[in-house]
Amino acid sequence: MTVVPILPTPRTQLPLWVPLTTQHDFAADSFTAVKADGVHVTFEDGRRRLCAKSGLWNANLGYGNQHIAANISAELQAASYLPLFRSAHRQAIDASAALLGLPKHAFHRVVFSTSGGAANDAAMKLARQHFVLKGQPERKLIVGLKGSYHGLTYGSQALSGDELGQAMYSVDQRNIRHIAFDDGKELAQLMRREGHRIAAVIVEPVLGSGAEAVPDDFLEEVMKHRKQHGFLLVADEVATGFGRVGGWFASDDWVEQPDVIITSKGLTNGTSACAALLIGQKVTETFDMNEAVFVHGETQAGTPATCAAILGTIDEMRRLDFRTLNKDVSRGLDTLITELQRTKGVGNSSGRGCMRGLKLLSNNGLPLSAEGVLAVVKRIHHAGAIVQPGPGRIQLLPALVYTEENFQELRIAIKAGLTTAHFDGVFA
Numbered sequence: 001m002t003v004v005p006i007l008p009t010p011r012t013q014l015p016l017w018v019p020l021t022t023q024h025d026f027a028a029d030s031f032t033a034v035k036a037d038g039v040h041v042t043f044e045d046g047r048r049r050l051c052a053k054s055g056l057w058n059a060n061l062g063y064g065n066q067h068i069a070a071n072i073s074a075e076l077q078a079a080s081y082l083p084l085f086r087s088a089h090r091q092a093i094d095a096s097a098a099l100l101g102l103p104k105h106a107f108h109r110v111v112f113s114t115s116g117g118a119a120n121d122a123a124m125k126l127a128r129q130h131f132v133l134k135g136q137p138e139r140k141l142i143v144g145l146k147g148s149y150h151g152l153t154y155g156s157q158a159l160s161g162d163e164l165g166q167a168m169y170s171v172d173q174r175n176i177r178h179i180a181f182d183d184g185k186e187l188a189q190l191m192r193r194e195g196h197r198i199a200a201v202i203v204e205p206v207l208g209s210g211a212e213a214v215p216d217d218f219l220e221e222v223m224k225h226r227k228q229h230g231f232l233l234v235a236d237e238v239a240t241g242f243g244r245v246g247g248w249f250a251s252d253d254w255v256e257q258p259d260v261i262i263t264s265k266g267l268t269n270g271t272s273a274c275a276a277l278l279i280g281q282k283v284t285e286t287f288d289m290n291e292a293v294f295v296h297g298e299t300q301a302g303t304p305a306t307c308a309a310i311l312g313t314i315d316e317m318r319r320l321d322f323r324t325l326n327k328d329v330s331r332g333l334d335t336l337i338t339e340l341q342r343t344k345g346v347g348n349s350s351g352r353g354c355m356r357g358l359k360l361l362s363n364n365g366l367p368l369s370a371e372g373v374l375a376v377v378k379r380i381h382h383a384g385a386i387v388q389p390g391p392g393r394i395q396l397l398p399a400l401v402y403t404e405e406n407f408q409e410l411r412i413a414i415k416a417g418l419t420t421a422h423f424d425g426v427f428a
Contacts, residue, residue, distance in 0.1 A: 004293030011082065013026075014026070014028055015306060018168055021244060027427050028043045030043060030047070031043065033380075036055075036060050036063035036064065037053070037062075037063050039051050039398070039406055041379055047128070049384050049386050050386065050410055050413060052119060052386055052387045052388075052396050052398050053078070053316040053395065053397045053398075054398060054399045055270045056270070056388075057239055057244060057265055057388075058265035058267075058270035060242055060244060060265075060270075060317075061269050061313070061320065061322075062400075065269055065312075067316050068268070068316060070311075071309060071312030071315075072292055072308050072312065074090075075091060075304045075305045075307075076304075078304070079091070080305075083299065083303075084112060086302060089285040089304055089401060091311075092304075093309055094307065096276075097264075099427055100312065102249070102314070103249050103252055103261065103278065104252040104257075105251070105258075106248075106257070106280075107278040107280055108262065108279060109278075110275070110277065110278055110279070111276075111277040111279065112273040112275070112306075113181050113264075114264065114275060114298045114301050114303030115153075115236035116150065116158075116239075116264040117150065117152055117153040117157075118298060118427075120153075120155060120156040120159055120262060121153050121154075121155035122296045123152075123202065123236075125155075125294075125295075126283065127139075127234070128142075128144065129292070129295075130232065132281050133286050133287065133290045133292055134286060138196070139198060140199060141176070141198045141199060142159060142175060142196065142198075143177045143179060143190065143201040143202065143213070143231075144159045144161050144176065144177070145178065145179060145203060145286065146178045146179065146193070146321075147161050147162060147209060147210055147391070148178075148181070148202075148208070149161075150202065151238075154171055157171050158172060158173045159176055159202060176189060179207040181207060181218065182215050183218075184217070185425070186386055187218070187222065188221070188225075191229060191354055195225065195396045196229065198229060198231040200259075201232075201233055202234040203222065203234070203235060203250060204236045204238075204240065204424070205219075205235060205245065206250065206351055206353075206355050208259075209390060210392075210395070211350050211355050211356055212357070213350065213351060213352045213388065218249075219254060220255060223254075223255065226256075232259040232260065232283065233260075234259065234261075235251040235258040235262070236262045236277065237249050237250060237261055238263065238265055239264060239355065241264075241267070242263065242267055242313070244397070245352050245354070246326060246352070249261055249263070257280065257281060259279075259280045260278065260279050260283065261277070262275065262276075263275065263276050264276070265344065268306065269309070269312075269316070269319045271309045273306070274275045274310065275301075275343050293365075320400075320401070322386065325400040325401065326400055329399075329400055330354055332398075332402060333396060333398070335407070336396075337349045338360055339411060340358060340368060340418075343415060345360055345418060345421075347360065350393070355395075355397055356388050356394075356395065356397070357394070357398060358393055359392055360376060360393055360427075361427075362427050362428070367391075367393075368393075370389075372427065373390070373391075373392065373393065373394065374389050376394060376417060376421045376426060377389045377417075379417040379418075379420045379424070380418075382417065383417040385409070385410050385411040385413035385414060396410075
């Protein structure tokens, strides 16, 4: 496939090592942001582009929310930093209480972390220690889903079900298993073979890489096996929580509650390096009965400013009636996707709520290659909108504050980017 470049020639190499891209061809002027407000981002090339991925689907209420910023500012002045190593502070206690009041199901305690990846590491450690304390040290296996994304720390990279260079980095996956997100037979085979050794099954309700929704009947099969084999069920809601899919958490709609919820991204509207684990009473009771210490901590986890951001975000989501916003934006995405599917090279959609994928097909009818998807994303960027690449698709994750005018702007930019991509031979 021949891809004709359309972006400016890169200037002198930056001192910054830009993640997840080669450095020699990074088009700095077009991809270096200088300002973000509402649902738009301004770049060094002077262009103001519409963001259709909420940063990294974490600025769910848009950029520059004043109430959240004021909460953070006030706490930075009141207590610039306080740790949680063998200590507590009032903001962390208040934020924990607020978080425990959000899910439909009952959770008992909160552990703070700094990212979704680090929180997944903590969840795996928690599950394994839980079973050591219960006299079942053989339960070391953690089960994830094929195509899932949990992060790029060593533990979360091992758990991620995408090819992310695990072999190259010598990531240890000996105690990790992966199964298809919609295959009950594969799940049953794994349970027959190794159910007695499984500490936890960790599930993204909608896969962050590709926006594939995990079917309800598959989730119910996981819960049946949990009852039989006794492992913990962890809902990785780093991406799906805080109104991205529906309510506060997608797992609110599960027929049974998970033992742990992991949340991050929208937790602070993207303003802080923050994640949290909401832990069920079954797990906390095991630790309490054994007077056990959970050996996990992060210097920047649960700082006063971070907890103020959590409290401000919860306030704003309630004030803005995020459930209604979610329904409106979800309908807007339905309309947009239906229209875009009339365009050559656009296939089926995936996902739920405000977390969608739009599949792209090459001229031979096969899924567009990873290189081709990136080329399309760059052309949409050049046309005025920011979308997320995914496996054989683009992903659309707009802020909950999107308007009809924003959707119109997004439609024009995506169609223009697709037209340019066809002209340049990207779909050939």
